[in-house]
Amino acid sequence: MKNIDVYKEKHVLVLGLAKSGLAAARLLRKLGAHVTVNDMKPFEENEAAQELDSSGIEVICGHHPSNLLEEKKIELIVKNPGIPYSNPILVQAAERNLPVLTEVELAYQISEADIIGITGSNGKTTTTTLVYEMLKADGKDPLIAGNIGTVACEVAEKAEAGQVIVMELSSFQLQGTRSFRPSAAVVLNLFDAHLDYHGTKEAYAGAKGKIYENLTPDDTAAVNADDKEAGRLAERTEGKKILFSVREYLTEGACVHNGAVFYNGEEIIKTGEIVLPGKHSLENILAAVCLVKTRGCSNEAIVKVLTSFTGVVHRLQFIRTLNGRRFYNDSKATNILATSKALEAFEQPVILLAGGLDRGNGFDELKPYMKHVKAVITFGETAPKLERAAADLGIEAVKRVDNVEQAAGAAYSLSGEGDVILLSPACASWDQYKTFEERGDMFASAVHKLD
Structure with a gap:
């Protein structure tokens, strides 16, 4: 870990706990800051707050005091990524021109290792892995860190020079960065997402684009040549651009051509040998190839992974085959683009299980990808909207249930041999479940109970 003194004797507010807030508070104290933590969860129910309090860090729980910034002489805020900038304390901070960071900025500042940064609307976890x-x-x-589950600054504390941290990054995390500079970075794709948080697609795109912002000519920007909006985010970067494309042959960069993956004109692997299902997986694979080639990765290592890697949990995860029906858990599909890519992965008849938090969008953009869908099981706040989309397509087998556990049984009852039963909600889980992981685990458990 780099010994930096930028936070020494500074009065820093950590706003929001969870894993990232807890790690940030610990790190800031090590760096010599006067740390105050503010979290909405009541102290008696807040294990992280109790732990920090016992170590001597001041913790204020249950509310956001209106005079907190002034009373504690706050000079800097490190916020939990999920807290919106409309939070009253953050509004006050903006009025006072106080810096507001997320913990990935701290991770970059202390890391002795290089960072490979990966973001995008979809495919981040698969590409990072x-x-x-x-x-x-x-x-x-x-090393692996970031939005994939391991707090970035905890990993950065242990990283050594010569290593590389592969970091999955959300728009929430990137918006709170200033000097953050990976040695290689990619925006995989761009789609309307998290508009309830960012307000506009332009603001969302701007947050994603920060991953390219500080690159130098010594760094690499991997750019999706098939996604014009994602590509535009790299237009002003000083990083060396490496393109990837599923649609076009590229003599430089990564592409799919004549049934094979190529890099800089050299064939690496036949697409038929790749285990991951779906055309969208090829986009993630090409991005990964571009990034690992910046570290001198061999074709042999790439082939070894692509012929054995079956995917990550909750991302088109195969669960089981039961009486000729194949069940897949794609709970991480929290938007329409993710679900459309999942549907593209199959040519068999599909029973689609979808629904969740209503963020105000319709589902017209999903319709062109539902050609193989024979039945739809809906749940959650968006159930009526999804049912209207199914009716517009003439899908007669539509059933609403209360949750994903019921959805598993309902889908099986409507299925036939050879069908794919696909949980791909196209919505966030927060109307019914704490996380998409919880939603996917409950579905998988229900599937294993079927007989």
Whole structure:
């Protein structure tokens, strides 16, 4: 860990706990800051707050005091990524021109290791995992962190010079960065998402684009040549651009051509040998190839991973086959683009299980991808909207249930041999479940109980 003194004797507010807030508070104290933590969860129910309090860090729980910034002489805020900027304390901070960061900025500042940064509306977790596994297979001793579940600053504390941290990054995390500079970065794709948080697509795109913002000519920007909006985010970067495309042959960069994956004109692997299902997986694979090649990764290591890697949990995760029906858990599909890509992965008849938090969008954009859908099981706040979309397509077998556990049984009762039963909600889980992981685990459990 780099010894930095930028936070020494500074009065810093950590706003919101969870994993990232807890790690940030601990780190800031190590760096010599005067740390105050503010979290809405009541102290008696808040294990993280109790732990920090017992270590001597001041913790204020249950409310956001209106005079907190003034009373504690706050000079800087490190906020939990999920807290919106409309929060009263953050509004006050903006009025006072106080810096508001997320913990990934701290991770960058202390890290002795290079960082490979991966963001996008969809495919982040799969691409991050692919990059990590490819580098690992090549003996590069990589680390993995960020939105994938391991707090970035905790990993950065332990990282050593010569290593690389493969970091999955959300728009929430990136919006709170200033100097953050990965050695290689990618925006996989761009789609309307998290508009309830960012307000506009332009603001959402701007947050994603920050991953390219500080690149130098010594760094690499992997750019999706098939996604014009994502590509535009890299227009002003100083990083060396490496393109990838599923649609076009590229003599430089990564592409799919004549049934094979190529990099800089050299064939790496036949697409038929790749285990991951779906055309959308090829986009993630090409991005991963571009990123690992910046670290000198061998074709042999890439092939080893692509012929064995079956995917990540909750992302088109195969669960089981029961009486000729194949069940897939794609609970991480929290928007329409993710579900459309999942539907594209199958040519068999599909029973689609979808629904969840209503963020105000319709589902017209999903309709062109529902050609193989024979039945729809809906749940959650968006159930009526999805039912209207199914009716517009003439899908007669539509059933509303209370939750994903019921959805598993309902889908099986409507299915026939050879069908795919696909949980791909196209919506966030927060209307019924704490996380998409919880939603997917409950579905998988229900599927294993079927007989």
